Amino acid sequence: MSLDLHSWSNELGTLYDHAWQRLVRGVHDRHAPARHPTLATVSPDGLPKARTVVLRAADKSLGRLEIHTNLHSSKIADLMARPLAALHVWDNGSRLQIRVEADVEIASGADVAHTWARVPDRSRTAYSSSHTPGHPIPSALAYDNAPDPSVFAVLHLNIRSLDLLHLGSDHRRAQFTRENGWAGQWLVP
Numbered sequence: 001m002s003l004d005l006h007s008w009s010n011e012l013g014t015l016y017d018h019a020w021q022r023l024v025r026g027v028h029d030r031h032a033p034a035r036h037p038t039l040a041t042v043s044p045d046g047l048p049k050a051r052t053v054v055l056r057a058a059d060k061s062l063g064r065l066e067i068h069t070n071l072h073s074s075k076i077a078d079l080m081a082r083p084l085a086a087l088h089v090w091d092n093g094s095r096l097q098i099r100v101e102a103d104v105e106i107a108s109g110a111d112v113a114h115t116w117a118r119v120p121d122r123s124r125t126a127y128s129s130s131h132t133p134g135h136p137i138p139s140a141l142a143y144d145n146a147p148d149p150s151v152f153a154v155l156h157l158n159i160r161s162l163d164l165l166h167l168g169s170d171h172r173r174a175q176f177t178r179e180n181g182w183a184g185q186w187l188v189p
């Protein structure tokens with residue numbers, strides 16, 4: 001795609017809209033760059049932790065993203081200690097880096113029963129209570145895949161700020177915060 005076509009990057013409003021379009025596309029298109037963002041948390045002992053996740057929902061009007069996970073995974077312990085996360089996407093087609101900082105709410109049990117009902121069987125195997133993800137096992141496949149809805153968790157990322165960097169013939173960077181009503185501020189790239 002020619003960089004000349006990236007006229008959306010010229011204005012704060014169109015840059016913001018484009019970033020949300022790309023996030024929403026990640027939810028619906030398994031081949032889109034935003035399908036697999038990197039989610040970063042801080043462990044209880046203060047170490048940065050990053051891992052690939054699937055973006056499950058993106059709501060521009062609420063400034064909210066959704067990720068599904070296993071309640072026993074270590075990211076949950078991180079988020080219980082500090083309910084804050086960063087999310088990162090590099091969208092090469094748009095030459096756009098999207099960085100999100102968010103407050104995170106963890107939902108599980110009856111609160112997510114309606115979401116669990118829509119999780120396909122092939123995805124449900126990630127939510128097994130037989131072993132904690134990251135637990136040592138005697139051989140590579142010594143774990144069980146039996147789905148258990150009680151370990152299914154939904155992470156709601158309530159976005160504090162979006163930092164967008166576009167690489168074009170001129171680079172542009174802007175930050176959008178909930179605090180300023182997503183108005184946007186240009187930054188030195």
Ligand SMILES: Cc1cc2nc3c(=O)[nH]c(=O)nc-3n(C[C@H](O)[C@H](O)[C@H](O)COP(=O)(O)O)c2cc1C
Nearest residue numbers: 036051052053054068069070073074075076133134
């Ligand atoms: C392509 C891909 C998609 C993934 N999607 C998710 C996901 O949506 N949720 C999740 O909890 N882990 C997902 N994982 C696994 C995580 O990267 C990670 O290994 C696991 O959640 C344990 O992380 P933790 O110990 O830091 O909590 C995915 C991994 C890959 C490679």
